[in-house]
Amino acid sequence: MHYESEIREPLVLGNKSYSDVTRDVAAPVEGKANKMWWFAFTLATIAFLWGIGAMAITIGEGIGSWGLNKTVGWAWDITNFVWWVGIGHAGTLISAVLLLFRQKWRMSINRSAEAMTIFAVVQAALFPLLHMGRPWLAYWVFPFPNNFGSLWVNFNSPLLWDVFAISTYFSVSTVFWYVGLIPDFAMIRDRAVKPFQKHIYKIMSFGWSGKAKHWQRFEEVSLVLAGLATPLVLSVHTIVSMDFATSVIPGWHTTIFPPYFVAGAIFSGFAMVQTLLIIMRKVVNLESYITIQHIEMMNIVIMLTGSIVGVAYITELFMAWYSGVEYEQYAFLNRATGPYWWAYLSMMTFNVVSPQLMWFKKLRTSIMFTFVLSIIVNVGMWFERFVIIVTSLHRDYLPSSWSMFSPTYVDIGIFVGTIGFFFVLFLLYARTFPVIAQAELKTILKSSGESQKKLHKHE
Amino acid sequence: MSKKLVHGLFDDDDILMSGVKAVRQKGIDIDEVYTPFPVHGLDKAMGLKPTRIASAAFIFGIIGFFFAIWLTWFMMIEDWPQNIGGKPSFTWLENMPSFIPIMFEMTIFFTAHLMVTTYFFKNKLYPGSAGINPDPRTTDDKFLMEFFVDGDTSNLEAILKDSGAIEVTVKDIVEEEKRNLWFKLPPKSASVVVILLGLGLSSCSSDEPMREPVSVYMPDMYHSVAYEPYSEDPNGINSMEARTPVDGTIKRGYVPYDIPNTNEGYQEALMNLKSPIASNDENAKYGEELYNIYCISCHGINGDGQGKLVQNEKFLGVPSYAASRLPNISEGSIFHVITYGKNMMGSHASQLTWDERWKISQHVLKLRSQLK
Numbered sequence: 001m002h003y004e005s006e007i008r009e010p011l012v013l014g015n016k017s018y019s020d021v022t023r024d025v026a027a028p029v030e031g032k033a034n035k036m037w038w039f040a041f042t043l044a045t046i047a048f049l050w051g052i053g054a055m056a057i058t059i060g061e062g063i064g065s066w067g068l069n070k071t072v073g074w075a076w077d078i079t080n081f082v083w084w085v086g087i088g089h090a091g092t093l094i095s096a097v098l099l100l101f102r103q104k105w106r107m108s109i110n111r112s113a114e115a116m117t118i119f120a121v122v123q124a125a126l127f128p129l130l131h132m133g134r135p136w137l138a139y140w141v142f143p144f145p146n147n148f149g150s151l152w153v154n155f156n157s158p159l160l161w162d163v164f165a166i167s168t169y170f171s172v173s174t175v176f177w178y179v180g181l182i183p184d185f186a187m188i189r190d191r192a193v194k195p196f197q198k199h200i201y202k203i204m205s206f207g208w209s210g211k212a213k214h215w216q217r218f219e220e221v222s223l224v225l226a227g228l229a230t231p232l233v234l235s236v237h238t239i240v241s242m243d244f245a246t247s248v249i250p251g252w253h254t255t256i257f258p259p260y261f262v263a264g265a266i267f268s269g270f271a272m273v274q275t276l277l278i279i280m281r282k283v284v285n286l287e288s289y290i291t292i293q294h295i296e297m298m299n300i301v302i303m304l305t306g307s308i309v310g311v312a313y314i315t316e317l318f319m320a321w322y323s324g325v326e327y328e329q330y331a332f333l334n335r336a337t338g339p340y341w342w343a344y345l346s347m348m349t350f351n352v353v354s355p356q357l358m359w360f361k362k363l364r365t366s367i368m369f370t371f372v373l374s375i376i377v378n379v380g381m382w383f384e385r386f387v388i389i390v391t392s393l394h395r396d397y398l399p400s401s402w403s404m405f406s407p408t409y410v411d412i413g414i415f416v417g418t419i420g421f422f423f424v425l426f427l428l429y430a431r432t433f434p435v436i437a438q439a440e441l442k443t444i445l446k447s448s449g450e451s452q453k454k455l456h457k458h459e
Numbered sequence: 460m461s462k463k464l465v466h467g468l469f470d471d472d473d474i475l476m477s478g479v480k481a482v483r484q485k486g487i488d489i490d491e492v493y494t495p496f497p498v499h500g501l502d503k504a505m506g507l508k509p510t511r512i513a514s515a516a517f518i519f520g521i522i523g524f525f526f527a528i529w530l531t532w533f534m535m536i537e538d539w540p541q542n543i544g545g546k547p548s549f550t551w552l553e554n555m556p557s558f559i560p561i562m563f564e565m566t567i568f569f570t571a572h573l574m575v576t577t578y579f580f581k582n583k584l585y586p587g588s589a590g591i592n593p594d595p596r597t598t599d600d601k602f603l604m605e606f607f608v609d610g611d612t613s614n615l616e617a618i619l620k621d622s623g624a625i626e627v628t629v630k631d632i633v634e635e636e637k638r639n640l641w642f643k644l645p646p647k648s649a650s651v652v653v654i655l656l657g658l659g660l661s662s663c664s665s666d667e668p669m670r671e672p673v674s675v676y677m678p679d680m681y682h683s684v685a686y687e688p689y690s691e692d693p694n695g696i697n698s699m700e701a702r703t704p705v706d707g708t709i710k711r712g713y714v715p716y717d718i719p720n721t722n723e724g725y726q727e728a729l730m731n732l733k734s735p736i737a738s739n740d741e742n743a744k745y746g747e748e749l750y751n752i753y754c755i756s757c758h759g760i761n762g763d764g765q766g767k768l769v770q771n772e773k774f775l776g777v778p779s780y781a782a783s784r785l786p787n788i789s790e791g792s793i794f795h796v797i798t799y800g801k802n803m804m805g806s807h808a809s810q811l812t813w814d815e816r817w818k819i820s821q822h823v824l825k826l827r828s829q830l831k
Contacts, residue, residue, distance in 0.1 A: 018495065018600030062680035134679070143534060152534035156543050161560040168564045172571040179575060182584065183598070187495070190595035206579070207588025210597055214582045215497040217510045221578045224516050225571060232567050239560055442496040442600075446472075 010450035011105055013288040018442050021289075025184070025438040026191055028284040033431055036283060044423035051417010054410045058130050065410045072393045072405040077127045079385040080415050082240055083268070084124035084422075085166070086261075086381065089233055090269025091117025092173055095180075096229035099222065104444045105297050108289040111184075111437045112280065112430075113273050114177040119425040120272070121170045123418040128162075130414065158242040165239040169232055176225045179218070182208045184434035237265045244388065250331035251392035254319065260312035267305035267351070268381035270298050274374035278367055280430060289436055292365050299364040302377065306355030309384075313352060327397075335391045339404060343387050350380025465606040466593065467619035468626040472498045475602040478622035479504045482604070485618055491605040493597040512581070516574040523569025527562040540756045540767050545810070549755055549767065607632070714813035720799040725792060732791025736817045746822035749815055753807060754823075762826030774803060780823060781830035788827075793820040 016024075033041075057065050068075055091113035098106035129135045140146065141163045143153050153160055185205035192198035208214070241261035244252040274295065281290040320332040335344045354376050358364045390405050429435070469475040472494070479501065482489060489505050502509075532551045535541070535558075540548040547553050579585060597603045604624075606615060612629050619627045675681070686692050692700040709715055718724045718732065736742055750758075757766040762780040769777050778784050797816045800806040811819065 022495075022599045060677045064680070143530065151539055151541070154541065154543060155531050155535050155561055156546075156554070156557040158560075161564075164561055164564040164568075168568045168571075172567060175571060175575045179578070183496075186592070187598040190592070190598045203586045206584035206586055207591060208584060208598075209592040210493045210495060212492040212494065212498075212501050212505055213507055213510075214584075215494060216502040216507060217512050217578055217582060219497050220510045220512050221574060224513050224574060228567050228571050231563075235560070235563055235567075242560075439496040443499070 008448070009291075009293045011108070011291065011293065011448040012441070012445055013291055013450050015451040016288060016445065016449055018445065021436075021438050021442055021445065022187060022191070024286065024289070025434050025436050026188055028430060028435065029188055029432060030191070034283075037427065037431065040423065041427045044420045044427060047416050047420025048424050049417075049420075050413050051415075051420055054413025054417055055126075055130060057410050058414065059133075059135065063131065063133055065408060067405055067407045067411050069403050069405070071396050071401045071403040072390055074393065075390050075405045076386075076407050076411045076415060077131045078243075079382065079389050080418065081124050081127040082261075082385045082389075083378075083382050084120045084127075084418065085240055086237065086265035086268045086385075087272045087378070088117040088120035088124065088169075088173075088269060089237060089262070089265035090273050091115070091120075092169075092176075092229050092233040093266055093269065094273070095176065096226040096233065099226040100230060104448055105294055107441045107444060108286070108436050109273065109277060109294055109298075110440075111177075111180065111433075112277060112435050114173065114180075115426065115429050115433070115435075116272060116276060117173050117269075118170070118177060119422050119429075120269075121166065121173065122425070123422050125166060125170070126414075126418060126421075158239065158246050161239045162243055165236045169236045172225070172229060172232060176222075176229060179221060179225065180437055180440070181433065182206050183210065183218070183439040184437065186210065187438060188434060234262055237262045249392050250325070250327040251335070251388065254316065256312055256315055256319070260309065260316075263305045263308035263312065264351075264381060264384060267302060267309055267355075268378055270302045270305070271374040271377035271381070274298055274302070274370055275378070276426065278371045278374070280435065284430065284435065286436065289441065292367070295367065295370055296365050299358050299370055302374075303355050303358035303364070306351060306358075306377070310352035310355075313348065331392055331395070334395055335387060338391065338395070340387065340391045340394070343383050343391070347380055347383040347387050350376050351384060354380070462632045463608045463610075463612050464630045464632050465608055465612050465615055465619075466626070466628045466630075467604040467606075467624040468594065468596075468628075469602040469604070469623060470600065470625050471623075472602060474623040475604070476501065476504060478604065478619065478624065481622040482615075482618055485614075487606070487615060487618070489604055490607050493592045493594070493603040493605070495598050495600060495602070498602070512574060512578060515577055516570050519573035519577075520566050520570035522573075523566040524562060526569065527558070527565035530565070531558040531561055537767070538771060539773065542753060542756070542810075545752055547752055549751070549760075712812070716798055716808075716813070718795065725795055728795035729787065729789050729792040732789075732794060734790045734794070734817050734820065736814055736821075738821060742818050743821050743825060745815075746818035746820070747825075749811065749819050750822045750826075753811060754819065757804075762823060762830060776803065779830060780827040782827065783831070785827075790817075790820045790824055793823050 012021075014020075066075070066077070091110075094106050094113040095110040098110075129138055132138055141153065141160065145152060182205055185201050186208035189198060189201035189205045192201055238258035238261070241257035245254060245257040247253065277290055278295070281287050317332055320328045323329075335341075354373055357369075357373070363369050394404060395402055467478070469478060475492070475494070476498065479489060479492065483504065483506065492501060492505060494501065528551075531554075535554060536549065536551045542548055551558075592598060592603070593605065594601065594603050604619070608615060616627050616629065686700045688700060690700045691698055696702065718728050751760065755766055756768050757764075757774055757777045758780075759765040759769070764777040764779040764784075766777065768774050780788075794816055796804065797811065797819060798806065798808045807816070
């Protein structure tokens, strides 16, 4: 058995045994939902229903019900798409990249972060689907012969790369998540008393038994999936950025986009993880597992990626000036001083200035501050996408085509609806799934648990 | 003597590990160990072979990689080459850079999904597979060693007790229990489901194809309030939505071509139209490059009418440029045909400028001279 240095803070607080971990993780599934949960669930469902209505209007009436016009042909839909995909990135980063780096602190947050990934990608996928106008023909984006004649999809198009990237990302993340869930479902199955519950978890646990050979394969599969998911997650936002970077719109046509988008995605994703987990640890009593240390670690990641994003913004400005390209220069001048200056200013303050506050230990270990900042960061990242997309488009090459974008109630309805849908899924998840990867967490209990650390302190 | 099932239950992973080692030292094989979490080093201590699932994953990745190469090659190069933005469409290698994302994603897709499928298959994990850890406590905090023993078990029991097992149980093996099916429908409800399914499916069939929908569920933007461009407009000039430009308007950089698209026009171009551009190597080379993008898919690289789409029988009847097949063509008539199209061939005037069409004509004549 290997013991960790006592200087390292314990990752599991309190005097927890293996059985305590089991009980704490199973408690929200076995217990009854409290009033707060029902309140949040009702609110999310109402928002979701509004979204469904707005989607029905979009499909029934057409894209004309959105605020788009001839000049700004992409606005909230693609902004929301990129925003949601970006949020998803943190989940994979926590579960895959931190696994490869053997970061033990990932173990109590990876399950929920991955759930967040999957639910966020579902929201993201809705937007391109709706913008197609005829979502029942969505399968045409896959390599079928067009109209079942023989013309094929165009593999030279970044939008088609996106189809492949997002569907691979979604399906691989789901599988990765589920492989990890199986042993934990088995734990709930073996504890379940009610026959219906036992039956459901029996199906979900795929008959897991915890044999030594299965665990051996489990660890190998997790490692390989982590190795696959790491380049995958980087490729997804790279390809999303290519939707813009391969076109010739000033403000989009830059080579800095892929790394800049990936950093932004991780930045916003970690902020969303903070928002969700700060609430969840309180509501389902997981403060011993999701500790201040976890929150601080994530805040450091937010600070780092926020700084990368800040450097990217400044690089963009510098390159616009240094390139000498008139249109590029105008695009950036217009962003900062044009009619959308308020969006640019929000983006700069929320994304560049606010994460720098994390340099203060007092702030990055404050739960309230972290919670507020995590929301600010996500608002800022939404504005970043809005700024990139709308301010680049609204000033066309022809001044006669210049226009503004204002969302209709349908645009707003769909966006709010996806937020509702996301929380509906997450709240259902929090009540029915083991929210902490308890099997994995038990492997570090002896090396990183508080009581065990004390035990070995003077050995 | 009957076979016996021996279970040794432990409540700590470190004690379990030393127990496994102690049992193995006595030369007894452990049939199975059930643990609530992966205990590191347990597989080695039990003498399990390392898993080969990572090697399998590597093979799956290679399959995915080559599948993507085949997919992009077949669809974009072989079956139906498309002219996209005037880039060469007839070699996979030159198009490869824009296929890299597809190759990458397919490699990951195949590796991940086939590996996990293998993992489920080898572990016999599937929805409804009955949970088979003999003691439900082994998913909580207990660890269980399992032995199938012929004959005397007292020795083994003693070893297990000595190495710290909290419980040792011995059972005679009874016949294997019937496996539980998770999806068991009584025959009555099954027949109801079948009848309902049948009724549902029967509503899809009809003797006559439906010509018009009975009611429009989602009107699909059929009823546009605004006037469509180029549609009738009672308020517009000549009842048209679009306005006609001033007579004789041409767009910038456009060279008008006055010969009409008629048989007479064709004869006129054939006899009298002469190329205004110089016949030199530079023009010929440029013409060849354009030809290899815009014409090659049907006319073939040699101009023999055996392009990829002809070979794949997407289009038929593309003639060779050879004098034996087309005795009567000139640079003027070639220009005329590129501009207006002929028979199955469409007009290329929107894709190729005036001087580009002349350069291609020059290359076509060169190909014609090389054909028998």
